[in-house]
Amino acid sequence: MNFFKWLSNIDRRWIYLLMAVVISIPIFIRAPVKVKPSPDVTMLYDYLENQEEGMGVLLSFDYSPDSLAELQPMAKALSYHALSKNLRLMGIALSWPSAAGLGIEAIKSQVDIINSEVLKDLLDSAEQNEEVKTYAAEKKLASEGLRKEILYVLIAKLEKDKEIEERYSELKGVLEKARISSEIVTYEKEVRLIGRDWCYFGYKPGYTQMILGMGTDIATTLSTDYKGTSLLKYEMFNSPTEKMKNYDNIAVCIDLAAGGSLGSWLAFVNTKFGRPVATGVTAVMAADYYPYLQSKQIIGLLNGMRGAADYETLIGKPGRGLSGMSSQSAAHILIIIFIILGNIGYFLGKKGGEK
Amino acid sequence: MSVMNFIGTTLAAIFTLAVFSFLYKDNPFYKFAEHLLVGLSVGYYVGQIWHTAFISWIINPVFNERQYILFIPIFFGLFYLGFIHSKTVWLIRIPIALSLGIGSGYGISYSFQTSIFIQLRETINVFTQSGMDAWDVIKAILLVVGVFSAIVYFFFSWKHEGVVGWIAKVGIYFLMIGFGASFGLTVMGRISLLIGRFLFLFQDWLHIIK
Amino acid sequence: MKRSVPLAIVLVTGIIYFFVPFMTNRFTMDFLYQTILVDWMKIMGVFAIVMSITSLVRRNVYKIQRKVGDYQYSWVELIGMAFMITVSIFLPQTPLGKNMLLGGIREGSVYDWVFSNIQVPMQATMFSLLAFYIASAAYRSFRARNAEATLLLITAGIVMIGRVPLGEDIYNFMKGLNGDASFRWSEIFNFQGITQFILDIPNAATKRAIGFGVVMGMIATSLKIMFGIEKSWLGGTE
Numbered sequence: 082m083n084f085f086k087w088l089s090n091i092d093r094r095w096i097y098l099l100m101a102v103v104i105s106i107p108i109f110i111r112a113p114v115k116v117k118p119s120p121d122v123t124m125l126y127d128y129l130e131n132q133e134e135g136m137g138v139l140l141s142f143d144y145s146p147d148s149l150a151e152l153q154p155m156a157k158a159l160s161y162h163a164l165s166k167n168l169r170l171m172g173i174a175l176s177w178p179s180a181a182g183l184g185i186e187a188i189k190s191q192v193d194i195i196n197s198e199v200l201k202d203l204l205d206s207a208e209q210n211e212e213v214k215t216y217a218a219e220k221k222l223a224s225e226g227l228r229k230e231i232l233y234v235l236i237a238k239l240e241k242d243k244e245i246e247e248r249y250s251e252l253k254g255v256l257e258k259a260r261i262s263s264e265i266v267t268y269e270k271e272v273r274l275i276g277r278d279w280c281y282f283g284y285k286p287g288y289t290q291m292i293l294g295m296g297t298d299i300a301t302t303l304s305t306d307y308k309g310t311s312l313l314k315y316e317m318f319n320s321p322t323e324k325m326k327n328y329d330n331i332a333v334c335i336d337l338a339a340g341g342s343l344g345s346w347l348a349f350v351n352t353k354f355g356r357p358v359a360t361g362v363t364a365v366m367a368a369d370y371y372p373y374l375q376s377k378q379i380i381g382l383l384n385g386m387r388g389a390a391d392y393e394t395l396i397g398k399p400g401r402g403l404s405g406m407s408s409q410s411a412a413h414i415l416i417i418i419f420i421i422l423g424n425i426g427y428f429l430g431k432k433g434g435e436k
Numbered sequence: 437m438s439v440m441n442f443i444g445t446t447l448a449a450i451f452t453l454a455v456f457s458f459l460y461k462d463n464p465f466y467k468f469a470e471h472l473l474v475g476l477s478v479g480y481y482v483g484q485i486w487h488t489a490f491i492s493w494i495i496n497p498v499f500n501e502r503q504y505i506l507f508i509p510i511f512f513g514l515f516y517l518g519f520i521h522s523k524t525v526w527l528i529r530i531p532i533a534l535s536l537g538i539g540s541g542y543g544i545s546y547s548f549q550t551s552i553f554i555q556l557r558e559t560i561n562v563f564t565q566s567g568m569d570a571w572d573v574i575k576a577i578l579l580v581v582g583v584f585s586a587i588v589y590f591f592f593s594w595k596h597e598g599v600v601g602w603i604a605k606v607g608i609y610f611l612m613i614g615f616g617a618s619f620g621l622t623v624m625g626r627i628s629l630l631i632g633r634f635l636f637l638f639q640d641w642l643h644i645i646k
Numbered sequence: 647m648k649r650s651v652p653l654a655i656v657l658v659t660g661i662i663y664f665f666v667p668f669m670t671n672r673f674t675m676d677f678l679y680q681t682i683l684v685d686w687m688k689i690m691g692v693f694a695i696v697m698s699i700t701s702l703v704r705r706n707v708y709k710i711q712r713k714v715g716d717y718q719y720s721w722v723e724l725i726g727m728a729f730m731i732t733v734s735i736f737l738p739q740t741p742l743g744k745n746m747l748l749g750g751i752r753e754g755s756v757y758d759w760v761f762s763n764i765q766v767p768m769q770a771t772m773f774s775l776l777a778f779y780i781a782s783a784a785y786r787s788f789r790a791r792n793a794e795a796t797l798l799l800i801t802a803g804i805v806m807i808g809r810v811p812l813g814e815d816i817y818n819f820m821k822g823l824n825g826d827a828s829f830r831w832s833e834i835f836n837f838q839g840i841t842q843f844i845l846d847i848p849n850a851a852t853k854r855a856i857g858f859g860v861v862m863g864m865i866a867t868s869l870k871i872m873f874g875i876e877k878s879w880l881g882g883t884e
Contacts, residue, residue, distance in 0.1 A: 088785070089785075089786070093782045094459065094460065096778075096781050096782045096785065097459050097778040097781070097782070099781075100630075100777065100778055100781045101634075101778075104627070104630060104631055104634055105634060105638070108631075108634060108635065108638055108645060109638070109644070109645065111645060114811050115811065115814075116811050116814070117814055117838065119838070119842060120842070145769060146765065146766040146767075146769035146770045147629070147769055147770065147772070147773040148629070148773070149629075149632055149766065149770045150628050150629045150630075150631060150632020150633070150635075150770065150774070151625060151628050151629065151632075178480060178481040178484040178485070179477065179480060179481075179761070179765065179766075179769070181484050181488075181751075182480075182758060182761045182762060182766070183766070185753055186753075186762070189753060226438065244739065244747070244752070247741060248741050248745065248746075248747070248754070282488075283484065283487075283488045283751075284484040284485075284488055285488055285489065285688075286485060286489050286688070286691050286692060286695075287687060287688040287691040287692075289539065289543075290683065290684050290687050290688040290691070291688070293679075293683065293684050294680075294684040294685075294688070297680060297684070302684060302688075304492040304493060304496070304497075305488065305491075305492040307488065307751075307752065308752045309487055309488075309491065309492065344547075344550075344551075347550050347551075348543065348546040348547055348549075348550045348551075349546060351550070352546050352549050352550045352554070353546060353667070363625050364621040364622065364624045364625030364628065364809075365618075365621060365622045365625040365626070367621055368614065368617045368618040368621055368845065368849050368853060369618075369853050369857075370853075371845050371846060371849055371850040371853060372555060372850045372851075372853050372854035372857060373555075374846075374850070375558065375562075375579070375846065375850050376554055376555055376557075376558035377558070378550070378554060384621070384809075385621065385624055385625050385628055385809075386624075386625075386628035386631070386632075387624070387809050387810070401632065401635060404635055404639075405628060405631040405632065405635060406810060406811050407811065408627075408631045408634070409624065409627060409628065409631060409810045410810040410811055410812035412627045412630075412631070412777070412781075413623070413624070413627070413806040413807065413810050413812070414812065415781065416623055416627075416780070416781060416784045416806065417803055417806060417807070419781060419784035419785040420784050420785070420788050420799060420803070422785060423784065423785040423786060423787075423788060423789065424788075424789060424790050424799075427789050438745055440743070440745060440746060440759065443763075444759060444762065444763035445763070447763050447764060448762075448763045448764070448766070448767040449767070451764055451767050451768045451771070452767045452768070452770075452771045454768075455768055455771035455772055455775070456771060456775070458775065459775065459778055467716060467719055468719065468722055469768050470719075470772075471719040471720070471722040471723045471726075472722050472723070472726045472764070472768070473726075473765060473768045473769060473772070474702070474723050474726070475722060475723035475724060475725065475726025475727040475728075475729075475730075476726040476727070476729075476730055476760065476761070476764060476765045477765060477769070478698065478699060478702050478723075478727045478730075479726060479727040479728070479729060479730020479731050479734070480730050480734075480757070480761055480765060481695065481698075482695065482699060482727075482730070482731050482734070482735070483730055483731065483733075483734025483735060483751050483757055484751065485692060485695050486734065486735050487734070487735075487750075487751050489688075489692045490692055493688060493689055493692065494689060494692065506686075506689060508686065509685075509686035509687070509689040509690045510689060510693075512686075512690050513689060513690040513691075513692060513693035513694075514693060516693040516694050516696060516697055517693070517696060519697060519700070520700075526648040526649075526652075528697075529648070529649075529651075529652035529880055529881075530651070530652060530655065531690050531693070531694075532652070532879065533651075533652035533653070533655035533656045533659075534655060534659060534687075534690065535687065535690070535691070536656055536660075536871055536879060537655055537656040537657070537658070537659030537660040537663065537872065538659045538660075538663045538682070538683060538687065540656075540660055540663075540868035540869075540871055540872055541659060541660035541661065541662065541663030541664040541666070541868075541872065542663040542664070542666055542667065542683060543868065544664055544865055544868055544869070545664070545667045545668070546667065547861055547864060547865060548861070548865060551857055551858070551860075551861040552858060552861055552862070555854055555857065555858070556858075559854065575843075575846070575847050578847050578848065578851070579847050579850065579851050580851075581851075582847065582848050582850075582851025582852060582855075583851045583852075583854050583855050586851060586852045586854075586855030586856070587855045587858065589855075590855065590856075590859055607855075608794060609794070609797060610848050610851055610852050611852045612794045612795075612797040612798045612801070613797060613798075613801045613844060613848040613849065613852070614848055614849045614851070614852030614853055614856075615798050615801075615852075616797065616798040616799065616800070616801025616802040616804075616805065616844075617801055617802070617805050617844050617845055617848075617849040618849075619798060619801075619802040619805075620801065620802035620803070620804070620805030620806045620809070621805060621809070622780075623780055623784075623802070623806055624805075624806060624809055624810075626774075626776040626777040626780045627777045627780075629770065629773050629774040629776065629777060630774040630777035630778070632770060632774065633767075633770060633771050633774045636767070636770075
């Protein structure tokens with residue numbers, strides 16, 4: 082009884098500290114974690130697996146940094162899957178302006194990963210080149226940083242991105258001199274390029290208007306991408322044969338949401354235009370969307386950090402979702418212990434009071 | 437790691453710790469972080485709107501492509517600036533009225549179809565799926581019972597007595613399971629956010645783990 | 647006039663747009679839908695941001711002028727906002743050092759750097775504090791006072807275990823103990839399966855029932871606004 086009395090009067094900061102310790106220990110131990118993906122996540126994975134190359138996938142980044150830990154790993158895993166399947170990935174931020182920066186980070190990081198996988202041999206040979214070695218030594222660049230810069234310069238050449246070329250003009254000169262730049266042309270079809278394989282529209286205010294407008298014509302509704310480049314300059318939106326005109330060319334719209342935005346996607350994209358919608362949501366609001374999963378109005382649901390971990394498992398690319406799972410287990414046990422202790426104390430106190 | 441990356445990550449860690457310091461007690465570091473966040477967020481919003489909406493939807497079409505018809509929405513949009521003077525403040529109501537009228541009117545039928553009609557239809561259709569085994573039938577019955585009893589619970593025009601009372605009681609138990617699920621997931625979501633920050637501190641900043 | 651004109655606009659546009667989804671003629675599709683609803687409404691909305699910036703500036707200037715409370719922090723807000731606006735709008739997109747751009751909003755710009763390294767960590771951390779509060783509340787507030795509350799807490803506990811790998815580990819361990827016995831008692835430890843059932847059936851059923859109420863309420867509110875019964879959006883009495 083005294084123990085419970087003592088526990089109920091304990092300074093809340095000790096509880097905070099205990100929570101911090103419980104979450105930290107599994108991170109340090111790095112216990113191997115395996116998860117069995119839930120059917121809600123597998124449904125979306127299977128759907129994307131069965132899509133024909135060249136179909137579009139639209140990710141809507143409807144969250145702010147508040148929900149970064151849950152939704153950013155999902156965004157990355159979904160982007161990787163779509164890009165690796167040669168689906169045309171598009172991203173837009175509709176509800177929160179601050180999602181603009183998160184969206185480009187998620188997509189661009191996965192584009193870079195896939196491009197470095199495709200260009201592995203070229204990057205290896207570039208790294209071994211004497212002139213590049215001298216450049217790296219002068220700039221005190223480690224292998225990882227050097228490979229990243231080489232990748233940017235080579236991709237910028239294909240994308241004709243003058244800003245990036247200007248920023249890395251010195252390395253560009255070195256790569257041209259070493260005749261590495263000219264080799265990138267042979268990889269042109271395999272790498273993922275902006276405007277051909279992916280596009281990010283950035284933040285666009287007025288999400289109902291945007292969702293409705295994209296049903297008619299994506300390029301004229303949105304006008305520009307996140308860099309301010311007209312969408313009609315991109316192959317994705319001006320090609321007569323493989324154009325991303327509207328939702329008819331998009332296999333699925335996936336709303337990564339931390340608010341009520343999914344309602345508009347369902348009402349307009351699914352009900353009005355009759356196109357598939359899926360979602361990745363924060364765990365806090367996930368329970369509210371199971372009725373729509375049962376009615377098949379959404380074709381997949383990624384639920385919180387666990388949803389991200391499930392998707393990472395399915396694509397075989399562990400990320401922040403899986404990294405957090407062991408800490409999640411430990412913290413849940415702690416919370417359950419707190420609830421049990423609290424209730425034992427409550428009932429003992431009640432009993433004592435009755436006496 | 438470049439110098440700017442190092443500075444960036446260190447700053448991110450300092451601000452993370454400044455916000456965590458609130459757990460001990462309110463202090464100037466936390467207050468500074470809180471106010472800086474508000475300022476930066478609004479500034480970020482303006483930067484986004486300027487480049488992705490103002491330039492590409494207003495400046496370019498009107499001045500470069502000469503779509504002068506766009507002066508009509510611009511005219512109504514400018515009513516938002518009515519708030520600068522007390523005599524013109526009522527003008528804000530015009531664009532708000534347009535948004536509300538058009539938005540409400542257009543949305544009603546789709547909201548009804550999405551969240552009521554299809555949801556109701558799929559509750560009934562749950563028995564018509566092919567290849568259902570005994571367990572699927574039990575689940576289908578539970579789903580229908582759950583929906584019906586929870587609706588009855590929220591139906592306050594009838595007194596919750598007799599049969600209605602019993603059904604409402606079943607509804608309460610279903611609701612409690614539903615709220616329990618939401619509660620469990622809420623705990624999970626909140627903890628995930630904290631894990632995210634710890635992973636940042638240990639992985640990206642201190643490089644203690646890979 | 648100050649109230650009747652906006653109320654008339656809501657009524658007329660509301661009624662017209664209620665019928666738009668059911669009409670497929672060219673005037674409706676090209677003008678009412680595409681031109682007004684999509685193209686013009688998005689432009690009108692852009693101007694609304696001026697209100698939010700002005701209200702933030704006004705609030706802070708007021709605090710600074712009258713030295714209200716911790717008015718020093720108002721400077722922090724104003725400087726933070728002015729900095730982001732300046733770098734994103736007024737400065738040119740020229741290289742700054744090797745990896746950065748001075749102006750603009752694209753990746754590598756100062757604007758993006760400040761967002762990623764200051765705004766994101768602060769905002770993400772603010773919300774993560776809730777994990778600590780929920781731990782404290784778990785001990786102090788979550789009481790099984792009656793049958794309903796007990797059911798809620800038990801469900802929450804099952805979901806909490808069922809959604810983490812620990813639940814699968816417990817189940818696998820129990821399955822091992824159960825061995826090849828014909829009575830599969832280990833199934834009661836299948837937390838992941840039970841959680842999935844809870845989410846798919848009782849949870850979905852109740853959320854559907856609640857959803858009916860919420861959407862009915864939203865539609866009723868929309869109709870009340872359209873017909874001028876709900877006027878709170880007008881603000882003020884004038």
